[in-house]
Amino acid sequence: MSNIRATKSGFAAEAQAKYIDCLPFFIQRQINSKYSEEHAQEVLEWIRELTGEPDNTSGDPDNIYQHLRDGTLLCKLANVMQPGIIKRVQESKMAFKCMENINSFLEAAKTFGVPSQELFQTVDLWERQNLNSVVICLQALGRKASKYGQPSIGPKEAEKNERQFSEEQLRAGDTVISLQYGSNKGANQSGLNFGNTRHM
Numbered sequence: 158m159s160n161i162r163a164t165k166s167g168f169a170a171e172a173q174a175k176y177i178d179c180l181p182f183f184i185q186r187q188i189n190s191k192y193s194e195e196h197a198q199e200v201l202e203w204i205r206e207l208t209g210e211p212d213n214t215s216g217d218p219d220n221i222y223q224h225l226r227d228g229t230l231l232c233k234l235a236n237v238m239q240p241g242i243i244k245r246v247q248e249s250k251m252a253f254k255c256m257e258n259i260n261s262f263l264e265a266a267k268t269f270g271v272p273s274q275e276l277f278q279t280v281d282l283w284e285r286q287n288l289n290s291v292v293i294c295l296q297a298l299g300r301k302a303s304k305y306g307q308p309s310i311g312p313k314e315a316e317k318n319e320r321q322f323s324e325e326q327l328r329a330g331d332t333v334i335s336l337q338y339g340s341n342k343g344a345n346q347s348g349l350n351f352g353n354t355r356h357m
Contacts, residue, residue, distance in 0.1 A: 189218075192289040197221050200295040203310045204230065207237045207302075218288050225282060225291065228258025235265035238298075238305045242268065256283055263294075269305070271297045 198216030201224070205214055210233070211224045224230055232246040243261045247254035259279045266276060275297040277290035299310035 188287050188289065192218060193292070194218075196296065197288070197292050199310055200292055200299065203299050203302075203308070204234055204295070206308055208233050218285075221288060221292070222282075222285050226285075227255040228262055228282075231262035232258050232265075234298075235262055235269075238269065238302060238307055239265075252283070259283060266294060266298055269298060269301045271301060 194216030196216070197218070198214055201211060201214040201216065201221060205211060208230065210230055211220075213220055213224075227250060229246055229248065232243045235243050236246075242265045246261075247258050249255075256279050259282055263276055263279070267273070271294060275293055277287065277294045281287040281290050296311050300312070300314050301309070303309040303313070
């Protein structure tokens, strides 16, 4: 239906062009507003504890981007957690080699058990589109680190707590009348009104 309309002209065309040009700026500003320097600093300090790098652990977006952009530090982190998980780390600064390092790290993070919703996309780091998602991914990896004998960050993850019941215990549970079945010790709702009564 929209292709039937005439193209805008005059002030309307200028307004539409300005709106379209500004839209990515507003979206990027909203994404950047979620970035937390404290969380980024915590992540960089944890990485330094495991790998010995970087020297500057400031949570500044420029700093985290500078240290993680080429993916070599991320690959080194993964290999510290589980030696040999990333077979080949590209030392070249060429774009596709750096992006290959980032992809290798993301595959390793999946192997470590980081949920897919907490992973970032390669362009989030390489093109600096969403550094907050990079920090979230590293925090999720930090929670998994204790399973691999490394210091972890953030809250400890819950562990599975399976319980085994005997047949006798399971049968005893069948005789208990749950309150969901309507037993409320003789109380009822007679005499209670909600709202106005119907007038005839």
